[in-house]
Amino acid sequence: MDEEILQDFLIEATELVDQLNEQLLDLEQSPKDQEILNAVFRGFHTLKGGAGFLGVTPLVELCHRAENVFDKIRNNVIDYDSVVADVILQAYDAVQEAVSRLNDGERVLPENDSQLLSRLDALTKPDHVEPVIIQAETPVLSLAEGVDPDGDISDDEFEALLNQRDALMGQTEPHTAVTNEVKNVVLSLDDGADPDGDISDEEFEALLNQRDALSGDLPRKESPVELSLAEGVDPDGDITDEEFEALLNQRDNLIVPQTVEAPSVATPSTQSQAAVIESGQPSKAAVKSSEDSTAPAKNKAQQETSVRVDTKRLDEIMNLVGELVLVRNRLLTLRNSEVNKESLSNTIGNLDHVTTDLQAAVMKTRMQPVKKVFGRFPRVVRDLSRKLGKEITLELRGEETDLDKNLVEALADPLVHLVRNSVDHGIEMPADRLAAGKEKRGTVILAAEQEGDHILLSITDDGKGMDADVLRRKAVEKGLMDEVTANQLTDKAAFELILSAGFSTAETISDISGRGVGMDVVKNMITRLNGSIDIHSETGRGTQIQIRVPLTLAILPTLMVSFEEDSYAIPLTSVQEIFDYDESQTNVIDGERMVRLRSKSIPLFFLDHWLLPQGREQAAASPKVVIVCIGNQRVGLVVDQVNGQEEVVIKPLGATLRSVKGYAGATITGNGNIALILDLPGVVQRFQYAF
Amino acid sequence: MNMMSDQSVVVGSSSELMNDDGAYLGPSVRCVLFRLQKEVYGIQVKKIREVLKVGTIRQVPGSDAQVLGVINVRGVIVTVIDARRTLGLAPKPIDQHSRIIIVEIDAEHTLGFLVDFVMEVKDIPEQKFEPMVSVKDTASRYIQGIAHFQDQVIILIDVESLFAASDIEFSDELL
Numbered sequence: 122m123d124e125e126i127l128q129d130f131l132i133e134a135t136e137l138v139d140q141l142n143e144q145l146l147d148l149e150q151s152p153k154d155q156e157i158l159n160a161v162f163r164g165f166h167t168l169k170g171g172a173g174f175l176g177v178t179p180l181v182e183l184c185h186r187a188e189n190v191f192d193k194i195r196n197n198v199i200d201y202d203s204v205v206a207d208v209i210l211q212a213y214d215a216v217q218e219a220v221s222r223l224n225d226g227e228r229v230l231p232e233n234d235s236q237l238l239s240r241l242d243a244l245t246k247p248d249h250v251e252p253v254i255i256q257a258e259t260p261v262l263s264l265a266e267g268v269d270p271d272g273d274i275s276d277d278e279f280e281a282l283l284n285q286r287d288a289l290m291g292q293t294e295p296h297t298a299v300t301n302e303v304k305n306v307v308l309s310l311d312d313g314a315d316p317d318g319d320i321s322d323e324e325f326e327a328l329l330n331q332r333d334a335l336s337g338d339l340p341r342k343e344s345p346v347e348l349s350l351a352e353g354v355d356p357d358g359d360i361t362d363e364e365f366e367a368l369l370n371q372r373d374n375l376i377v378p379q380t381v382e383a384p385s386v387a388t389p390s391t392q393s394q395a396a397v398i399e400s401g402q403p404s405k406a407a408v409k410s411s412e413d414s415t416a417p418a419k420n421k422a423q424q425e426t427s428v429r430v431d432t433k434r435l436d437e438i439m440n441l442v443g444e445l446v447l448v449r450n451r452l453l454t455l456r457n458s459e460v461n462k463e464s465l466s467n468t469i470g471n472l473d474h475v476t477t478d479l480q481a482a483v484m485k486t487r488m489q490p491v492k493k494v495f496g497r498f499p500r501v502v503r504d505l506s507r508k509l510g511k512e513i514t515l516e517l518r519g520e521e522t523d524l525d526k527n528l529v530e531a532l533a534d535p536l537v538h539l540v541r542n543s544v545d546h547g548i549e550m551p552a553d554r555l556a557a558g559k560e561k562r563g564t565v566i567l568a569a570e571q572e573g574d575h576i577l578l579s580i581t582d583d584g585k586g587m588d589a590d591v592l593r594r595k596a597v598e599k600g601l602m603d604e605v606t607a608n609q610l611t612d613k614a615a616f617e618l619i620l621s622a623g624f625s626t627a628e629t630i631s632d633i634s635g636r637g638v639g640m641d642v643v644k645n646m647i648t649r650l651n652g653s654i655d656i657h658s659e660t661g662r663g664t665q666i667q668i669r670v671p672l673t674l675a676i677l678p679t680l681m682v683s684f685e686e687d688s689y690a691i692p693l694t695s696v697q698e699i700f701d702y703d704e705s706q707t708n709v710i711d712g713e714r715m716v717r718l719r720s721k722s723i724p725l726f727f728l729d730h731w732l733l734p735q736g737r738e739q740a741a742a743s744p745k746v747v748i749v750c751i752g753n754q755r756v757g758l759v760v761d762q763v764n765g766q767e768e769v770v771i772k773p774l775g776a777t778l779r780s781v782k783g784y785a786g787a788t789i790t791g792n793g794n795i796a797l798i799l800d801l802p803g804v805v806q807r808f809q810y811a812f
Numbered sequence: 813m814n815m816m817s818d819q820s821v822v823v824g825s826s827s828e829l830m831n832d833d834g835a836y837l838g839p840s841v842r843c844v845l846f847r848l849q850k851e852v853y854g855i856q857v858k859k860i861r862e863v864l865k866v867g868t869i870r871q872v873p874g875s876d877a878q879v880l881g882v883i884n885v886r887g888v889i890v891t892v893i894d895a896r897r898t899l900g901l902a903p904k905p906i907d908q909h910s911r912i913i914i915v916e917i918d919a920e921h922t923l924g925f926l927v928d929f930v931m932e933v934k935d936i937p938e939q940k941f942e943p944m945v946s947v948k949d950t951a952s953r954y955i956q957g958i959a960h961f962q963d964q965v966i967i968l969i970d971v972e973s974l975f976a977a978s979d980i981e982f983s984d985e986l987l
Contacts, residue, residue, distance in 0.1 A: 687871070732873045772889045774872075774882065776921050776975055781875045787882055787889040795870040795884050807874070 127223070130171040134220045137164050138213075139496070145206070145213055146499040152194075152201035162191040168216065179230045180219045186241035187212045193245055203507065208240045210500075428526055430486045438486070441479040448472045484673055488523035491569040491576070494533050495520050498540055498567055505544045512551050512561055513544060518568035524576050525673040531650055532578070532670065535643040539580045539666055540567065542640075547584030547664055557661065559583065575694075576672060581665040587658040589615040616656040620644040648751060648802050651677065651692045669694075674771070679788075681767050681796065682747065682760040684732050688796040690769055690788060691758070695749040695801050702744040702759055716746060716757050723748065725757045726808045731783070751801045758804075767791070771798060783807045840935040844913065845966065846927040849901055852966050854936065854959075855925070859971045861916040863930055866906050883912065883924060890914060892924035893974070898954060904928065921975045936961050941968060 141164045148157045169184035187209060193199045201209075215237060219230050451468045455461070495517050506513040548554075548563035555561055566581040589612040596618050597607050610618075620640050647654055652670035671677070671694065679690035680699075707716045707725065715722040725746065729737065741761035748757050769788035778784070785800035843854035844863070862885075869881040869892055878897040882889050892912055896903050912924040941957035944967075956970035 734873055772887070773920075774889060775891045775923065777879065777891045777893065777923060778872060778875055778882070781872065783874060784872070787870075789884050789887065789889075793884070794868070795882055795889065797870070797872065797882075 127175055130175060131220065131224055134168055134171060135224065137168055138217050138220050140164060141213060142217075142496070142500060145210060146503060148201055149203070149206050149503065155195060158191060158195040158201075162188060162195060165191065165216075177219070177223070177230060179233045180216065182233055182238060183212055183216050183219070183241075186238060186245075187216070189245045190241060199244065205244055207507075208237075208244060210504075211237055212241055428486065428489070434482065434486055438479065438482045441475055441482055444475045445472075445479065448475055480676075484525075484675070487526045487673065487675070489526050489529050490520060491522045491524055491529065491578075492520040493529050494536060495567060495569070497533075497537075501537060501540060502544055502565060505541060506548075509545065510550065511544065511548050511563060513548055513563045513565055515540075516564060516566045516568075518566060519570045522569040522571055522576060524569075524670075525675070527674050528576075528650060528670060528672075531646065531674075532668075535646045535668070536567070536578070536580070538640075538643050539668075540565065543580055543582040543584065543664070543666075547582035547586075549585050553585075557585075571672070572669070575669045578668040578670070579665055581663065583663040586660045586662050586664050587616055587619070587656075588660050589658075592616065592618050612658075613656070616658050617654075619656070620654065645802065649800075650674065651694050653694065653750070676768055677771050677788075677798065678766060678768050679798065680747065681764040681790070682745075682758075683762045683764055684729055684741075684760065685737060687732065688764065688790060688794065689728075689732070689760075690767070690796050690798040691747060691749065692785070692798070692801065693766060695751060697748045697750050697755070699745055699747050699763055702746045718748065718757075721755075723755050723757050725759055726804065727759045728804075729759070729761065731807060749801055751805055754805070756805060769796070769798065838937050838939050840937045841941070841968075842933060842935050843966070843968065844933055845931045846895075846911070846913065847929045847931060848895055848899065848927060852931070852964050853895075853899075853927070854934075854966045854968045855913060855915060855971060856968075857933060859915050859917065861914040861922070864912045864914060864924070866910045866912055866926070880926060885914065885924075888922070890922050890924050892926055895925050895927045898925075898974070915971050915974070917972065917975065923974055925969075925974070936966060 141161060144157050144161050144164065148154065148161060151157065165184045165188040169181055169188060172178075172180035172184060190199075190205065190209060194201050194205070199205065215233060222230055448468060448471050451471070455465055455468060498517070499515055502513055502515040505511075543565045548565065549557070549559075551561045554563065564583050566579070568579050568581070570577050589610075592615040593607040593610060596602050596610075596615075597604050601618070601621065607615075620643075644654055647668055647670065650670050651674075652668055655667040655669075656664070657667070658664040677690070678693040680693050680696050682689050682691060702716075707714050708722075709715070710722065714725045714727075716725050717723075729741075744759050744761055745763045746757040746759055747763065748755060767790065769790070771786045772788055773779075773786050774781075774784060783800055783803040783806075785798045785803075787795050787797050790796045842857040844857055844860055845852055845854050847853070864883075864885070867883060869883055871881040872879060872891075875881075878893045880892045880894050882891055884890075894903060906926070909929045910926060911930045912926050913930070914922065914924050916922045936959050940959040940961045942959070943957050944955040953976075954970055954973050956968045956973075959966045959968065
């Protein structure tokens with residue numbers, strides 16, 4: 122396999138696969154849209170062509186069959202209904218998997234799932250002519266049996282089967298009325314194939330299949346068709362896509378009258394047949410497809426370690442680096458000469474500008490549209506709602522919002538979880554919705570927008586919302602708090618209970634969500650990204666979950682605090698307020714010192730117990746309390762001194778210190794010292810378990 | 813075990829003679845030699861990025877006893893551990909001879925190793941090294957081997973093992 126060509130193919134294939142994902146889902150919304158149908162057909166066709174050239178047989182088989190199906194669809198032989206869509210999406214998953222395997226460096230792909238192939242084949246099997254259907258049942262079944270035994274069906278076997286079937290059909294009911302048109306078929310095929318050029322095996326196969334489809338309907342006349350085809354194809358030579366396309370259209374025009382003959386009955390029978398063949402293991406297939414939809418997505422996030430950068434941005438960076446070198450040279454000259462205060466301060470001013478611009482320019486290269494995460498959700502929602510029997514529209518907003526590459530990847534899992542929750546717990550069953558006077562179809566909106574130096578992501582559904590009282594009761598039942606405390610919770614605080622570990626209100630545990638292990642994990646992940654979660658909900662109206670994360674992970678606005686000589690940085694997003702520590706305002710409750718703040722008791726963590734373990738020479742002159750919010754918990758950190766805000770660049774602590782709880786990293790402050798960045802969830806754990 | 817150490821003495825002395833004759837001793841390992849207390853230790857040069865004078869070490873409260881803190885090496889935060897504590901020796905205050913040897917396996921695994929005194933760089937024939945065999949001493953897990961060479965006993969530090977402990981802790985935390 123030529124590696125270079127393969128790489129080119131993979132780039133194209135990956136893009137095509139991404140496009141197909143969108144197109145297939147769009148298609149389900151408007152199954153008759155010829156433009157999308159053609160695009161999907163072309164997509165599979167191009168993939169097949171490339172894969173065929175490189176000899177990736179499993180991929181060719183899949184695409185070929187998918188292409189056949191779409192050919193039937195766009196010629197109105199069958200409809201793109203949900204049964205067809207399920208099979209096609211499975212085929213799509215297999216194609217995507219094949220492409221990602223190739224991307225991962227695998228060169229020999231496993232054989233295709235034969236059941237998937239036969240299901241795809243089943244979709245293109247003709248059974249439009251009413252009389253045939255009844256008797257055709259036996260041949261159809263025997264076909265299914267023949268195909269079932271392990272593994273791939275070879276072309277020859279397949280051919281043989283088709284012939285068998287044709288023979289069987291031939292015995293049943295001759296359709297003499299259309300014989301004349303068969304001759305036309307023969308002629309037109311002949312004409313089309315003659316023009317110079319190769320017909321590839323696959324194309325030939327496709328032609329044969331189509332012919333078989335035809336001859337299935339017009340049994341008696343099959344032999345002349347076959348002969349003439351063979352003759353027509355013999356002369357070696359290329360058939361171009363367009364010619365082929367034209368041929369197909371011609372042929373299809375011929376079929377149309379027949380489909381008219383057997384009008385509305387045709388489509389349902391196609392469906393039922395597909396359903397019969399599929400029913401062997403429908404639940405398994407459904408489960409598998411929902412698993413598949415997340416698994417490959419994960420791989421994708423991991424494998425991608427490179428970023429595409431616009432050359433313009435690179436030029437900009439290069440230009441700024443050039444400036445930086447000039448400034449350095451200027452500074453070096455200044456070092457050797459008499460220090461002129463004015464020129465020095467000019468140069469330093471220059472340095473300031475250049476580095477700021479350079480920082481922004483480098484940041485930009487790390488930015489990626491949030492679309493990369495959002496792209497997978499239409500499929501997630503589709504599969505889930507099909508499985509649950511709900512009707513849901515997913516709306517995506519603000520897909521072009523840029524955010525840091527690392528964030529894009531880190532946000533994927535929490536968002537999947539939240540969207541699944543909305544679909545599973547939020548949106549009601551269609552009947553319930555109607556009963557509640559809502560539209561039958563639920564809506565989930567996934568939106569992203571920039572809000573200052575933050576990104577606001579929100580997941581909104583118009584489902585049943587949450588009942589604060591139910592949550593309060595659950596909290597008491599689960600022993601998280603006593604009844605008095607629970608009743609004092611505001612509605613908003615009650616909603617935030619769902620973020621605590623082991624809190625699930627789902628009546629039944631489904632395999633989609635509701636094990637109570639989800640939301641606290643989501644919360645932790647968001648907190649780790651220095652983000653926050655807000656929940657708004659209204660019973661009967663719906664729920665909105667808002668996630669705020671900083672634009673980038675590399676630079677962190679912090680509040681600098683210090684103990685004696687050592688400074689520490691607290692992520693500013695968590696800081697709510699700062700006030701002087703006054704011991705008379707505190708009380709000890711259950712062994713824990715609390716401060717009263719606007720009629721709320723907030724636990725105090727004396728950070729010096731941890732950060733100055735050897736004790737201190739004298740008490741801090743005027744300690745301060747920094748109130749921070751960690752998830753849905755507020756604590757007060759008592760520090761010696763507050764030094765103000767500073768934007769810091771996060772530097773990782775090495776492997777040796779990673780296991781030490783409470784630090785998110787380190788940074789170098791303006792005066793060249795090292796400050797440690799506190800990881801607030803870690804700090805809380807440290808205090809809750811150690812002190 | 814006694815057998816082994818007896819043998820090693822014999823081998824060591826004979827090869828020193830060979831060395832004086834200028835005979836070829838096979839492939840060698842280039843090491844930076846440093847002193848802790850009275851012993852001479854070595855670290856392979858290829859695992860060392862640089863040797864630094866001791867500047868400000870920022871303490872990291874809550875870390876292991878052997879961790880002295882972190883230093884800023886041209887914008888990269890590097891953890892410094894005390895070689896004496898790591899190897900089970902009594903700690904000694906930092907003086908003007910103290911040096912930090914920066915060892916590096918990859919970007920993530922970089923460590924400063926505080927030693928009393930850096931002596932020299934020396935090529936030591938590979939055949940001189942014997943594996944460290946010990947039954948009780950926990951510090952021995954950081955020792956890759958011992959060489960008797962030119963009147964010196966050189967203890968070779970196993971750089972990878974300096975990171976091993978923290979990696980295990982980390983993976984535990986993940987579970």
